[in-house]
Amino acid sequence: SIALAAPPGSLPDVKMMTLFGCGALLLRGAGCTINDLLDRDIDTKVERTRLRPVASGVLTPFQGLTFLGFQLLLGLGILLQLNNYSRILGASSLLLVFSYPLMKRFTFWPQAFLGLTFNWGALLGWAAIKGSIDPSVVLPLYASGVFWTLVYDTIYAHQDKEDDLKVGVKSTALRFGDSTKEWISGFGLACISSLALSGVNADIGWPYYAFLTAASGQLAWQIWTVDLSSRADCNRKFVSNKWFGVFIFGGVLFGRLL
Template sequence: MASTVTMIQTRVRVSRAVYRACTWNMSTACCRYRNECEKTFLRSKWRYTSSSPTLSPICLRPVVCPSRPLRTSHNGWILPRVSAAAVVEAMPKTVQPYLRLMRLDRPIGTWLLYLPCTWSIALAAQPGCLPDFSMLALFGTGAVLMRGAGCTINDMWDKDFDKKVARTANRPLAAGDITRFQSLVFLGGQLTLALGVLLCLNYYSIVLGAASLSLVLTYPLMKRITYWPQLVLGLTFNWGALLGWAAIKGSCDWSVCLPLYASGVMWTLIYDTIYAHQVITLSV
């Protein structure tokens, strides 16, 4: 009996040792494989430079960005970082000025226009149900088009001013990449597509959406006559808080829509004022 117990204990010890060895070998192999992946990725971020045109030793100069660390997935794989600006840069040269005119290389404005729409669409959904994804997609398309149209109108109004400001001198109209007539034709195309999106909604929403066009057209002029252009921007950017509810319910419940709209306007006042202070030295 004692010999049997001793034999079982010995087998258990051997099994544990084998398990530890296998586990250590697997983890070591995974770590080595991951390190090789990181080295390969980092190696692709190095570029070769030569100190002279003669056959001198090649030296490596790393391209580093400490403020933007490598992105990894949950299993350790390194993910590529793709920015909107890089996508625009990859487009044909003849198309790039129009995409930059729409600010597609800086999509934060589109998100700020789109978010109030999602709030009201979500609030208007039936209790216990998810928001209408087709409506979210429709409003997302409209946000891209109307934000692009608003930026086009803004640049057409401010072309002469933009040339004198360092922050805006590289905008397509100010830099002379496209003419004012070309931007006008492009604006007509954007508004036509936006009208097509609007016509997919109910009649009440069509009228309500068309009413926002006056704000889109006049906002750029507010910067010339008032110290509170952010207020007009808030009224414009948060119109989707009214439109999203109307698109789902068929009309606006003002007891819900007005507080939501007002809170969105206050939110815009805050973030646009912060942004104005951040770029104040570049806007003089």
């Protein structure tokens, strides 16, 4: 959203991109730390997660809490570099950051909560540049991120579905079951449609839509070729989402420049 908020013909604010890059790492890192602390008993029973630092005993819970405090302190330092509107908006995301790890205990839709949490930066980046949010641009962008998360994290969750059943936690992979591809196809379509709407409302140039077409192809490829019964293939398709992100960022960048 920082690149999308740049004036036509201009590159995105490099300082702000750097701050947000560091902030994203810290926010996601803090979320992972909270998740590891809260799920340490569950993680020992799941093949993929049993070697996580707290679950495996490499770190004690107190050491994990200390590290979390360090992450949040650094995050606060970044937040204080922003305008007041963005500070309030950024601080409000902490409710999602702290509550997301608990969702798998209560709902089959933890991936939706992950999407709401991880994509908060779509709102924050625009606000950091403009001093407020433009709902017609930012809300479709935020929604697209949530839908994208529902695609890639549902694929990711299929790696753990057998273990999740054993330990009694929930996921969209378990909720959708054999209908997963139909569900994530719908989310993929909603993601691309939301990105297109955001671009139209932001009055972005034609390269954005060319890159969006390429991103659509990448998303369709992973959805229709993923073998949901193969942990290795689910992980490969999950990792391939980096290219979807590259296409979208490239589209925004060149759409603003040209």
